[in-house]
């Protein structure tokens with residue numbers, strides 16, 4: 001999942017060409033604009049067949065690859081239980 | 083508890099009323115001459131209204147955003163330019179309070195601002211990025227413990243009268259355009275040159291001239307939090323709420339004139355309901371909706387601020403965008419309808435029912451961050467907002 005998230009970030013976060021990111025890189029500081037964060041979110045929903053609940057739709061959720069991974073795991077496990 | 087510096091014995095309402103009376107008295111001259119509302123701002127200082135929302139420990143009065151919004155409406159009805167100066171100043175104050183209390187320099191500055199009643203201006207707009215708050219071209223350049231900043235700003239309201247300017251810039255010369263910080267620049271740390279003059283249709287007293295400036299200041303004056311967070315968590319919402327409150331004030335004053343006009347007609351001929359009365363009722367209804375929208379926005383602000391860990395949701399951002407777009411549009415309609423009710427008496431540039439200034443002032447509302455730009459952003463957010471209908475099946 002981690003690699004897939006990194007690929008989606010590179011494809012959709014609209015970061016400047018050549019930028020390298022780690023799990024902890026702050027994507028907003030790296031240049032992600034709010035427009036791109038929306039595209040990133042939609043791509044994540046499609047790739048993982050999930051839906052971010054309203055209360056997770058904030059800047060913190062999409063701040064870094066690791067934050068995204070936590071959020072995706074949390075949503076996926078909640079869906080399995082339901 | 084009475085704040086130490088407050089004018090002896092006067093309640094907040096009395097101090098606001100005093101400032102509003104002075105603002106109203108000079109509103110016409112301010113508009114006609116396109117000059118800064120000195121008298122009104124001096125009255126705000128005398129009434130110690132410029133640090134109201136700061137906590138008492140630094141010399142403020144701990145006023146809520148709803149308190150500030152109410153004052154914006156009162157002052158905006160008296161003189162729209164003076165009301166907007168008050169609103170814009172308080173938006174910068176919210177930014178400072180939000181991240182300043184953790185930093186020694188900003189705490190100290192707040193204390194000084196409260197005691198000396200300093201006036202803050204804001205410089206976000208930049209040549210080349212227009213009204214996109216979240217982008218800068220200029221960058222902070224470190225220079226030892228200090229930094230240099232040069233910015234080409236096509237509008238800074240009361241840039242010449244302010245004691246400090248809050249400027250956005252990229253964090254460093256290598257940072258992407260959206261990685262911004264907010265810097266407090268003191269007047270004596272800047273070389274500022276006016277490059278264009280604000281000779282505008284309305285809001286003439288805001289003196290929103292164009293400037294080019296260079297600043298050199300200690301790095302500790304840069305607000306510690308990223309501007310992206312400041313914008314999302316306080317600045318955008320506070321701007322939309324306080325601007326809307328000023329516009330509501332303009333609309334309220336226009337409605338009051340229309341009501342006075344219709345009442346005068348009724349007095350002349352009590353047997354007949356004046357023809358403007360139904361229209362007056364319609365306009366009155368519109369104003370009530372504007373007020374309700376602002377109250378709703380302020381309530382959402384309180385909920386968001388009471389839960390700082392969660393931060394603002396997209397739903398909150400959408401609600402603030404909707405507030406700005408609707409109030410700017412509807413307040414213009416109120417003033418326009420008031421003009422129709424009073425007819426020629428409102429169209430004339432003098433007399434008790436004159437509404438030219440109100441109409442020109444309120445025309446700035448839809449452009450102050452263009453509504454189309456805001457709707458474009460809101461359209462994006464709506465793609466991700468979750469409702470029962472948008473759920474994945």
Ligand SMILES: Cc1cc2nc3c(=O)[nH]c(=O)nc-3n(C[C@H](O)[C@H](O)[C@H](O)COP(=O)(O)OP(=O)(O)OC[C@H]3O[C@@H](n4cnc5c(N)ncnc54)[C@H](O)[C@@H]3O)c2cc1C
Pocket residue numbers: 170203204205206207208211212213214237238239240285288290446449450451452453454455456458459
């Ligand atoms: C009274 C007043 C006081 C002000 N004071 C200050 C101040 O103190 N400091 C400061 O920094 N700024 C200030 N401003 C500027 C303000 O914040 C905005 O930057 C400014 O109003 C935008 O100007 P613009 O219309 O030229 O810009 P732009 O944002 O360049 O927009 C131009 C036009 O394009 C439209 N547009 C832009 N993007 C889109 C999009 N994505 N989709 C559809 N349409 C779009 C807009 O709606 C607008 O019609 C002030 C403005 C006013 C009216």
